[in-house]
Amino acid sequence: DTGVSQNPRHKITKRGQNVTFRCDPISEHNRLYWYRQTLGQGPEFLTYFQNEAQLEKSRLLSDRFSAERPKGSFSTLEIQRTEQGDSAMYLCASSLAPSTDTQYFGPGTRLTVL
Amino acid sequence: KQEVTQIPAALSVPEGENLVLNCSFTDSAIYNLQWFRQDPGKGLTSLLLIQSSQREQTSGRLNASLDKSSGRSTLYIAASQPGDSATYLCAVRSNQGGKLIFGQGTELSVKP
Numbered sequence: 001d002t003g004v005s006q007n008p009r010h011k012i013t014k015r016g017q018n019v020t021f022r023c024d025p026i027s028e029h030n031r032l033y034w035y036r037q038t039l040g041q042g043p044e045f046l047t048y049f050q051n052e053a054q055l056e057k058s059r060l061l062s063d064r065f066s067a068e069r070p071k072g073s074f075s076t077l078e079i080q081r082t083e084q085g086d087s088a089m090y091l092c093a094s095s096l097a098p099s100t101d102t103q104y105f106g107p108g109t110r111l112t113v114l
Numbered sequence: 115k116q117e118v119t120q121i122p123a124a125l126s127v128p129e130g131e132n133l134v135l136n137c138s139f140t141d142s143a144i145y146n147l148q149w150f151r152q153d154p155g156k157g158l159t160s161l162l163l164i165q166s167s168q169r170e171q172t173s174g175r176l177n178a179s180l181d182k183s184s185g186r187s188t189l190y191i192a193a194s195q196p197g198d199s200a201t202y203l204c205a206v207r208s209n210q211g212g213k214l215i216f217g218q219g220t221e222l223s224v225k226p
Contacts, residue, residue, distance in 0.1 A: 004157075031212055042118075042203050042216030043158070056211050091157060095212070101146060103214060105158040 004106035025094030033093040120217035135189040137204035
């Protein structure tokens, strides 16, 4: 499978717990993006990497959120001390910049905070 | 600040109809515009990408147009089928950075 993969697909946690999500981009893609989507809304940008460098972070990415892409391949998104408002679908996308620039999305990780 | 709006929020049509989905954006300084399809509970599937220098792109029964000066894009779907039922999202990428700014989507239902 050459698409973007995300794990886990679903995560249920209790308020206050930490969670970590993983994204594996399309292998040759140098850019990796994280978005968050709540029900009935379009995705909202969180952060993106070019290779291992984190180039932009949204103000939505509070100090409880951290993302890494240590070797320029897969990425992790960690949420510390989860809150009920963190419940959402977390989407990862990758692209090959600057040549094609089309962002290809993974299936998402659905987080439910109880 | 870039804002993207999609109208209508929901649309129901009988099978076989041609239809148009609308997307508008407030800042014309865009790098490209992308249309996506999203099935319930799933990720996004890229349909078409239009560079800022282009006026339209076509793929099969889909045609997307871009008018940067007026801040509008349309997605035309010909001969709609029940399998086209999904939420359609447009997103713009600005000249600054790589992030996409999305509209809230149009939920399309095609009735057999």
